[in-house]
Amino acid sequence: MTVYVIQEANGRNILPAREFGELEVLLPSNANIVLSPGPTVRRLNKALGKFSQEDYLLLMGDPAAIGIACAVAAKANNGVFNLLKWDRFTSQYFPINVDLNNTREGYELSDAPEATQPSIPVRVKRKKGESNNVDY
Secondary structure (H helix, E strand, C coil): CEEEEEECCCCCCCHHHHHHCEEEEEECCCCCCCCCCHHHHHHHHHHCCCCCCCCEEECCCCHHHHHHHHHHHHHHCCCEEEEEEEECCCCEEEEEEEECCCCCCCCCHHHCCCCCCCCCEEECCCCCCCCCEEEC
16 A cells, blocks of 8 residues: 655655555655646656555645646546545544545435525625625
8 A cells, every 4th residue: 555645745744644555755845837747747647557446645735736646546546546634623634535437335416315404695795786695
């Protein structure tokens, strides 16, 4: 099992994530993909090419790099990947399984009970002349 840390974050203690596997940092803290995402995509494809059911992504760093890493991991593992979410209240990581193909059994949105709450009127600041009343 490997925990792939998307991008190094100086000053952050990620050692509790070792509970889920060996830590492997994919990108240095100074990686910048604004001007040319190609090298980052190639690097993440190479590093995550063997991503499996037992591996995890630790979502840290540039949001663009996080998005690319999730896409690459999903591609490598037939649309399924695991990630670790930090909970600041309990100070621990929680594993989350993502199945983009919806092939695993579980709670689906279509199974959710209909909302029984009435809509709530909300005042939304709009441009002059537009209606401000919206029901949510």
